[in-house]
Amino acid sequence: MQRIEDLTREELAAAVESYAKMVLARRFEEAAERAFRHGKIGGYLHVYSGQEAVAAGFLSVLRRDDIFFTAYRDHAHALLRGTPPGAVMAELYGKATGVAKGKGGSMHLFDASRGFYGGYGIVGGHIPLATGAAYTLRYLDTDRICLCFLGDGAMNSGSFHEPVNMAGLWGQDAMCPIVYIVENNQYAMGTSVSRSSAATNLASRFAAYAIEHERADGMDYFTVRRVASRVISQVRETGRPYALEVLTYRFAGHGAADLFQPYRNKEEVTQARTRDPITVLEDRLRAAGVLTDADVERIHSDAEQTVEGAVRFADESPEPAADELFKDVHGAWGTWPR
Amino acid sequence: MPEIRYIDAINQAHHDEMARDERVVVLGEDVGRKGGVFGATVGLIDKFGEDRVIDSPLAESSIAGVAIGMAANGLIPIAEFQFADFIHPAFNQIVSEAARMRYRSNNAFGCPVVFRAPFGGSHGTALYHSQSIESFYAHVPGIKVIVPSTPADAKGMLKAAIRDPDPVLFLEHKRMYRLVKGEVPDGDYVVPIGPAAVRREGRDLSVIAYGWMLYESLRAAEMVASEGINAEVVDVRTLAPLDKDTILKSVAKTNRALIVYEDNRFVGYGAEIAAIIAEEAFGDLDAPVMRLGAPQVPGIPFSKPLEEWFFITKEKIADAIRKLAAY
Ligand SMILES: Cc1ncc(C[n+]2csc(CCOP(=O)(O)OP(=O)(O)O)c2C)c(N)n1
Ligand SMILES: [Mg+2]
Numbered sequence: 043m044q045r046i047e048d049l050t051r052e053e054l055a056a057a058v059e060s061y062a063k064m065v066l067a068r069r070f071e072e073a074a075e076r077a078f079r080h081g082k083i084g085g086y087l088h089v090y091s092g093q094e095a096v097a098a099g100f101l102s103v104l105r106r107d108d109i110f111f112t113a114y115r116d117h118a119h120a121l122l123r124g125t126p127p128g129a130v131m132a133e134l135y136g137k138a139t140g141v142a143k144g145k146g147g148s149m150h151l152f153d154a155s156r157g158f159y160g161g162y163g164i165v166g167g168h169i170p171l172a173t174g175a176a177y178t179l180r181y182l183d184t185d186r187i188c189l190c191f192l193g194d195g196a197m198n199s200g201s202f203h204e205p206v207n208m209a210g211l212w213g214q215d216a217m218c219p220i221v222y223i224v225e226n227n228q229y230a231m232g233t234s235v236s237r238s239s240a241a242t243n244l245a246s247r248f249a250a251y252a253i254e255h256e257r258a259d260g261m262d263y264f265t266v267r268r269v270a271s272r273v274i275s276q277v278r279e280t281g282r283p284y285a286l287e288v289l290t291y292r293f294a295g296h297g298a299a300d301l302f303q304p305y306r307n308k309e310e311v312t313q314a315r316t317r318d319p320i321t322v323l324e325d326r327l328r329a330a331g332v333l334t335d336a337d338v339e340r341i342h343s344d345a346e347q348t349v350e351g352a353v354r355f356a357d358e359s360p361e362p363a364a365d366e367l368f369k370d371v372h373g374a375w376g377t378w379p380r
Numbered sequence: 381m382p383e384i385r386y387i388d389a390i391n392q393a394h395h396d397e398m399a400r401d402e403r404v405v406v407l408g409e410d411v412g413r414k415g416g417v418f419g420a421t422v423g424l425i426d427k428f429g430e431d432r433v434i435d436s437p438l439a440e441s442s443i444a445g446v447a448i449g450m451a452a453n454g455l456i457p458i459a460e461f462q463f464a465d466f467i468h469p470a471f472n473q474i475v476s477e478a479a480r481m482r483y484r485s486n487n488a489f490g491c492p493v494v495f496r497a498p499f500g501g502s503h504g505t506a507l508y509h510s511q512s513i514e515s516f517y518a519h520v521p522g523i524k525v526i527v528p529s530t531p532a533d534a535k536g537m538l539k540a541a542i543r544d545p546d547p548v549l550f551l552e553h554k555r556m557y558r559l560v561k562g563e564v565p566d567g568d569y570v571v572p573i574g575p576a577a578v579r580r581e582g583r584d585l586s587v588i589a590y591g592w593m594l595y596e597s598l599r600a601a602e603m604v605a606s607e608g609i610n611a612e613v614v615d616v617r618t619l620a621p622l623d624k625d626t627i628l629k630s631v632a633k634t635n636r637a638l639i640v641y642e643d644n645r646f647v648g649y650g651a652e653i654a655a656i657i658a659e660e661a662f663g664d665l666d667a668p669v670m671r672l673g674a675p676q677v678p679g680i681p682f683s684k685p686l687e688e689w690f691f692i693t694k695e696k697i698a699d700a701i702r703k704l705a706a707y
Contacts, residue, residue, distance in 0.1 A: 083504075084503050084504025084682075084684070085503070085504025085505055085506055085509075085682060086504070086505075086506075086509065136504075136682050136683035136684055136686075137683070138683075142682075143683075144681065144682060144683030144686065145507075145681040145682060145683065145686065146506065146507065146681075146682055147504065147506045147682030147683075149506070149508070150506065150507055150508075150682070163465075163506070163507060163508030163509065164465065164466065164468075164508050165438055165466075166438070195437075195438040196438065198437035198438045198439050199437075199438050199439050199440070199441075199469070200439065200441050200442070200469060201469065230409075230437075230438050231409065231410050231414065231417075232410045232413055232414035232435075233409065233410055233413075233414075233435050233437070233438075237435060238435075238436075238437040238438070239437065304413060304414060304415075305413045305414055361683060361684065361685045362681075362683050362685060362686055364685065364686075364689050366681075366683075366686060367675065367677055367681065367686050367689045367690060368675065368677060371676070371677055371678060
């Protein structure tokens, strides 16, 4: 764990901000789960509760003009990057005011203006895309970088191994400024890492592709943030890929329909919840003297109000018009590539 | 005869066949401890153990590929894909290897694999959990493609697929799992791969459908019945090899054909049926062959109203029936 006394004033201030965003993300997920149970949200819903320190740590040091990709557990990533909660909730509700105009739903968020290149429902499908996007950032002579969040389960598909090898190769020419962030929450749906991966040190797999890698505690915000800022600067500097396996845990079921979770026992979940990333951070900020009871109360009530507002916005927003079905199938000749 | 749900029929066929033949193994993501995302494989791991019920890593291409290798070497694998949308990485293995194994080895190797995949849209299933994939595979010689629509067929045709010498893509419309119930014969039985079934007799026109569209078509047929239109409804059941005879016989009787499918209309499976009717039953037709399929958009959108515009419903089918009857 990062020692409090080693933290700078700026780090502490940023941490308070991140704490507020993590609380917001958690309240948002709880509201989404309620809306799902009440039939306001249909289809699939995968919440991020328990993993907030990972996205918060990384996105808090990502530059405004950098870009990132993730899988379908994507609400918190959007919120932490600053996408308005109303537009995210409206997407979950399938409304015209949603980030994808209701076409995508929970798993398929996008926010091009904030460098969020999307949540992806086909597991592993986004890893090659992120790798190609990273190559492009260098090809265009920028110093921007790309983050690619992925799950432990995604690492077992060919769509992981193939592009990661390319990244290793392109990195030799400083042409692949990407950070692969494996959010190891111990499970791919109902299959634990030890039952799906021959080598359970997932970071070590990157060695096969000559990519620098390490493991980090994903429940401690400060640890993630420190690693993130070091690694992001390095990748920006070198144009070489870097990989992190961040150890975390998903508190809820795989998705809202995963009620019984026969693949893990209650004690395991209870045990994991004793290291809730939000309370871990809260305790440390209190200990550092930068967060008071009053602050905590305000942050929580602000988050609740924001989420309530987002739910109301989603609820009251119009449905997409019928002709939306046929929009954006093809681009107009001459307007792309832009 | 007991009445069971479609999903239970699938589950029973697994249990029966695994007990009957030790060479039958099941593999796929979460098929073991979780019993499958839809519960198709519930109880198998307890009864048959981890060597026969293999929880695989998330790796569709290799789930198909290792199943093909197992099949070539004497096992009878049932490979489950959680959703048909995730089968695409396995397309290469299925098309390039499974379909050609027997042909290229001059019958030295066969490939008795069953690839199971839930397909089709349901409420809110959106872009990546809704696709219809049948026409991709029906296009490929060497693979059989079946879409049973009743619990009795699901059980009997899954058994037939497991006992079949060749690779079979077994498609289950996910809307049927819990909504469709029906009687299933007692004891061991097989419903052969191949023959189509006439589910509703009629004389005015033939509605040809499969999967969930069968049910929407049957309801549409009831809707127009009160208006004096008597529609025959044919359940295709096996898409490849197709039972042309049942379809042509029906069209010879009714002289009008409407083909309904949930997949994109353009180059969808119904185009093949339409072409066959046009080629082989031109003289029987009193009206052009009609098709009803999904609009040409890249995926089923999430939002409810957009979904409704996309889906083929009984109302849309009834409208098409009226139009065709009035032609
Ligand atoms: C190609 C593909 N295969 C299977 C699935 C079904 N599925 C959705 S999530 C998931 C588990 C993924 O686990 P992981 O990558 O660890 O992400 P987590 O859910 O833990 O965030 C599976 C099997 C899918 N969406 N896409
Ligand atoms: Mg996981």
